[in-house]
Amino acid sequence: MANSNEREYPVMSRADVEGLIAQGRKIIIVDHFVMKVDAWLPYHPGGDKAIMHMVGRDATDEVNGLHSPEARLMMDRYRIGRIEGHWHNFLPPIQGGIFRSPSAAESHDEKHQVSVIPESSSASSRSQSPSPIFDDSEARHRSTGSSSPSSVSSYSEQEVDDGTAFLDAKTGEAIRLDLDKYPSLDDRTQEDIIRKAYAWEMFRYTLLFSLMLLFLRWKWYALSAVFLGAFWHQITFTAHDAGHMGITHNFHVDTLIGALIADFIGGLSIGWWKRNHNVHHIVTNSPEHDPDIEYIPFFAVSHRMLQSLRSTYYDTVMEYDALAKILIPIQAWTYYIIMLFGRFNLYRLAYTHLFLSPRPKGPGWWHWYVEVVGQVAFWAWFGYGIIYKAIDSNWARLVFILISHMGQAPLHVQLTLSHFAMSTADLGPGESFPQRMLRTTMDVDCPPWLDFFHGGLQFQAVHHLFPRVPRHNLRRAQKLVQRFCDDVGIPYALYGFVDANVEVVGRLAEVGRQATILAKC
Template sequence: MPLPTSVTARKSKSLSRRQVEGLIADGHAIVVVHGKVLKVDAWLKYHPGGDKAIMHMVGRDATDEVNALHSPEARKCMEAYQIGQVEGLWENFLPPIQGGHFRAYIEDDEKLQHSDENFDLSSSQNSSRSSTPSSDGSIPLIRRRGPGNATESPSSSSISSLSSSSAVERKAETIPSYIDAWTKQEIDLDLSAYPPLDPVTQDEIVQKYRLLHDRIKAEGLYECHYASYLTEICRYALLFGLCLLFLRWGWYGTSDTVIGIIIADFWGGLSLGWWKRNHNVHHIVTNSPEHDPDIEHLPFFAISHRLLLSLRSTYYDRIMSYDSFAKFFVHYQSSLYYVILAFGRFNLYRLSWEYLILGLGPRKGPAWWHRWFEILGNIVFWYWFGYGMVYKGIPTPWGRFVFVMVSHMVTMPLHVQITLSHFAMSTADLGVRESFPQRMLRTTMDVDCPEWLDFLHGGLQFQAIHHLYPRIPRHNLRRTQKLVVEFCKDVGLPYALYGFVEGNKEVIGRLADVGRQAAILAQCQKAVSEKADLGHHT
C-alpha cells in the first residue's frame, strides 16, 4: 500500500545539521541511519534492548551500530520513525548522555549557522577526556601498556612548584591535572597506533567494513546451522547427567563443576533482559569508563586511571566512589583478580534481580511481559536448584555450603574469558569522529587457540570478531576471522590477537599498572595536602 503523500513528503524532507541539533535541544531522541533522520522518542520505553543503547546514539550516525545489532526485519520497522533525511556525510554530535550540549534552532539565524563547525569541534573534544592504555600496535598483534609503568607522577614536579600562598586554592585542581596528564599521554599513544580520525580516512574504513559485511553475507556466515549446536547440547546433557549421578552418590565436590558449567551458562537463574540491556550498551560504548557497565567494577577493579576520580556512571546513574574500600582492592587488584572473579556469579544474581525488581526493562510494547516471565523463571530456578537440589538433595548444612560455593566458583574461567577480551585494551575516548569498526578493534582483543580447542572457549575467544558482527553464529566466527584479518591489513587497523596465557599476562599487567597509578595518586594527594596545610599555617 503506497504511503500518503504527506508521509512521503515528511520522510523526504531535507534537514540541516542545525535543525537536527535544534530537535535534540528540544529533548527529542534523534539518530541518523543510512542518511535517514529518525525521531525515536516514542520507542525508547519499548526498545527490547533498553533505552540506554539508543541514548548513546542520539545525534550520531548509528548506521553501523544498527546494522550490527539488528535484523533486516527490525531495521525495516525503524522507517516508521523517519522524519526526514540528511545530505552528504554526517558529522556526529556528542550525545547528551555523554555530556553533549545543544542549541535551540532559530530559523534564518546566519550567525548560528556559521558557528556550527566551531561548536561541533568543541563538542567532539569534550568526549576525549578519557583514559587509554598505550600501544605500539602492529598487525596482527598489538601490545599496550599505560603510563602506570612510570615510577612517578607525570606532573610530580608541579607539587614542589606550588607556592605556599596558593597551595590551598590549587589543591582541588592539582590532582585532576595529574589524571589529565595521564589521559593525554594515553590518547596520544592510541592516536599514534591507529589510523587518523579525519573524515576521509574514517569513511574509507567504514565503507570497507560494509563491503566486508556484504562478503560475509554472500558466504552465508550469518546463517545459523542449528545442527552445529547438537554437539553442545549432547555435551552439556552428559555433564548434567553426571552431576545428578554424583549427587546421588554423595560426591559433592565432583558434581559442583558440572553444576557450575550448566547452571552458570545456560539455565543459570539470570535475567536475559538484564543481559540484553547491559550487553547492548557495552557493544556501543565499549571500554568507556563512564558508560560501559562491563568495565565498571569499583570497588573491586579499576582498569582505567580515570576511575580513580569517582566518575559518574551513565548506565547505573550513580557515582562510582573511589573510597577507602576501593583504594584497598585497587591496590591489590592484580593479585586478587582470579579470587574476585571466583565470586562473580553472585554479582550476576544481584544485577539480575535489581533489573527485574526495579523494572528497568520495557514495561510496554511487545516486550512488556518479559519481566514477569523472567521473574517466574528465576523463582522456578531457585525452587529446583536452591530447594530441590541443594536443600533437599544434600543432608548437611556444611555440605550445602560447600556445594553452592564450589559450584559457583568453578565458573571463574568463564569470567576470565569475558574480561580477558577488554581489560587489557584501550579505554580512551578518541571523540565522535572515530568510526565504529575502528573503535571496536581498538577496545577488544581476540584469543588465539588451535581449532580443536574452540569447544573449550565456546566462541568467546573471538570477541573482536563478535563486536564487529554480533549476529554471526559462534560456529562461523573462526571462518570470519580470516576475512577480518584481511580487512585490518587493508585499512591499517591493528588487530589484537593473544594466546590465552599471554592475554592473561596482559590483563594482570594492566591491573598492576592502574594499581601503581593509584599509589602514585595517593602520594600526590598526600604531598599536596601537606603543602596546602603548610600554606594555610603560613
C-alpha cells in the same frame, strides 16, 4: 541518488538536527535518514540507555549489527528527514554533549560551513578497493582536523589540585597514543549469517548435566558440583547467542531460548543481560558509560576511575572511596580471587533488574513474566530439589554451592581478558564503529579444538563487529577481519591465552601503581 521513497523526506541540515536535540528530542541517523525515536525510547527491548548513547550520531552500524531485518524495517516509521553526504557525529547529551537552539546552530553552521561533507568532496579520500567485510558505501578517510576530542581535559593556571592534574595528564597521554596508533575510518557493516545446528552442543550440555546428577546420586557432591559448574559455563555461550538473536534471528523465540537458559536453568536474567550488553557494545570500554568495566571498588582499568566518575548506565556516582583506595592498588593480586565469586554478583544484578527496575514495555512486555516464572523454577530445582533435598548436610551444601559457582571463574576471566587490557580513551564522536570496536577489544588465540572451552567468545573483536553472527562462525569471520585490518591499517589485537592474562594483570598493576601515586599527591 535517493529513490522515490526517500524523496518524500526533506533534507535536513546539521543545524536542523542539533536544534531538535537541543529541544530534548532523541534524534539518530540511520542509513542517511533522520529518525526521531522519542516515542520508542521506553519500549526499546534493549533499554533506553542504548539509544541515548546514539543521539546525534550515525547509528547505522550499531543498528545493523544489533537488530534483525524485521526490527530495522519497523524503524522506518520514525523517519522525519534525510541528510546528504557524510554525517559528523555529535557527542550525545548523555555523554556530556551540549546543543544549541535551532537559530544559534544554523548561524554557526553558516559561518563555519560544517553541516555535512558532500560525497563528491571526499572522493579523493576513498579507499581504492572495498573492505573484505564491510560494504563501503561511504568514503573511508583519515581525520585531518586539528581539534582534539571533547573528552581531552585542559586545566588553567589556577589548577591547584595535583591529583586532578595527574589524571588529566594521563588522559591526554592515552588519547594521543591512540590517535597516533589508529587511523580514522568510516565503514558500515552488514552481515547476514544463516542458522547453524546446535546438535553437538546440546549433546555436550546433556552429558555434563547427566554426570552432575549421576555423581549427586552417588553422594560425590564435590565432583557433582564440578560438572554443574561446567554445565553452567558451557550453556551460557548459547544464552549469549540467543541474547544477540543469533540462533533463530527471531526476537521473541531467541529471547525465550535465552530465558530458558539464563532464568530457568541459571537463575540469572536474560533481560538484564540484554539491557547491559547492548550498552556495552555501543560504548565499549568507556569508563563513564560501559557497565562491563565499572567494577569500582574492586577493579579500575583506567586511571580515570581513580576519581569519582558518574556512570550513565547506573545513573549514580562511582565513588573512589576508602574501600577502593585499599583494593585498587592491590587489584593485580586479587583479580583471580574475585573472579571466583563473579556469579554471586550476577544474581544481585539480575534481581535488581527484575524486581527493583521499571518493567519493560513494548513488544517484549510479557518477557518479564516469563523471567519471573523462570526464577521460581530455578530455585525449585536447584535450591529445593538439589541443595535442600538431595544433599544431606549443611557443610556439603556449602561446598556444593561454592564449587559449582566458582566453576564460572573461567568464563568471567574469558570475558574480562578481551577488554580490561584494551584502550579506554575517548577519541571523540567522529571515530567510526569498526575502529572503535577493534581499538577496545582483544581476540584470544587458541587452537580450534579448544573453541568449545572458550565458547567462541575468544573472538571478541570479531564478535563486536558482527554481534549477531553465531559464535561457531566467528573463526571463519576472523580471517575477513584480519584482511580488513591489513587493508585499512588498524592494529588487530590477538594474544595467546597466557599472554592475554599477562596483559590484563599488567594493566591492573599499572592502574594500581597510578592509584598509589595519586594517593601521594
